[in-house]
Amino acid sequence: MDALPNTLLPSKEQIALLPAFQNLNLDKIIVIQNLAECKAIETALKQATLLGFDSESKPTFSKGEIQTGPHLIQLATVTNAYLFQMNAETWRFLTPLLANPQQLKAGFGLKNDAHLFRKKGIELNGVIELSKCFSSFGIKHTMGVKNAIALLFQQHFPKSKKISTSNWAAKNLSRAQIEYAAADAYACVLIFNELSRLNLLPEHVLKQIAQ
Template identity: 65%
Template sequence: MFQSLGTKQIVVIQNITQCQEIAEELSKAQILGFDTESKPTFSKGEVSTGPHLIQLATFDQAYLFQVSPNILEFLHPILANPAQIKVGFGLKNDAHLFRKKGIELNGIVDLAKSFSSFGIKTQMGVKSAVAVLFQQHFIKNKKISTSNWSKTKLNPEQILYAAADAYAPVLILEELLRRGITPNTSFKFPLKYPIRTNAIKEPTEA
């Protein structure tokens, strides 16, 4: 079984006051696991109003932001910052959703195509990646994944599910780099192991 963060390491952010309390800590994070959740659409032609939840994770903490205009404004500089790495899986749709809200995602590392050295040519999801790298079972409960992420009070299962989806990518990136596998990026600065001690710095002009 994949060992995710404990409940004491997960913070659900519901207002701008909570955002301000973690602003300094987030600004220092060079690597952030990243994912989003949206209330599912079931009717033909129904347009998603998501994301309704934005997850950011470090190596020892996960932050679940319940989206509101104020919270989205707070997160904008982090999401747009090319010097802060946001790592996850299948982020193309996330980029589309944020672009519709006037936010261009920068510093994104999508790990979905980082497993060619294992003989895997297709896109990988987080569950398969955890199995390949760690020989562990990462639980993906469809009932939870398709639950209502826009409700005011998330249940404990939703909280643990959302935190794991953001936390696992930072461990996966670390393990890939440890094995000498560098994901394809357009960054002007390298991703190097170990990433817990060597902060990624913004490139300087020559």
């Protein structure tokens, strides 16, 4: 087994001083709005055995307002991020992939995602919850992407509340939204691969991969 990285998590102040997370270039982030655009990346997507996974929903602010998301689904490989703006066509295209237990989807905080997908009649399979993959570091609490990137790569992963609570159902996403959404999924691929390289994936994940 490789040597463990520093198991002491840096403080918020220390993290803020770290070099910035290296996101994908904008030309490697593909925004998908219709079936034709889905078909254009279908082969590349089907060939991926591991995908970084996340979803975004337009926030609800009023009491009793019903959540209709997810409105954006992010999938990423080590080279590209695919941002699906959800409609009937993109739902039909993604449903087999989301339900496929052989295609791994790694992400953080996926319990709420699974709940929203279930409301759409979709059961997520092949999902790896990264927040629970850090017991080898002596970390008992649930980890988030920001701390995970700081721990594994000594980089600062910015999380903007303004962007996270923006309108993800908008027809035209801003550049800030696009880069934010892509980073969330791309980081998950890097984190999974680094834990695998260090032989630190927990036993329950290794069993899941072997199935």
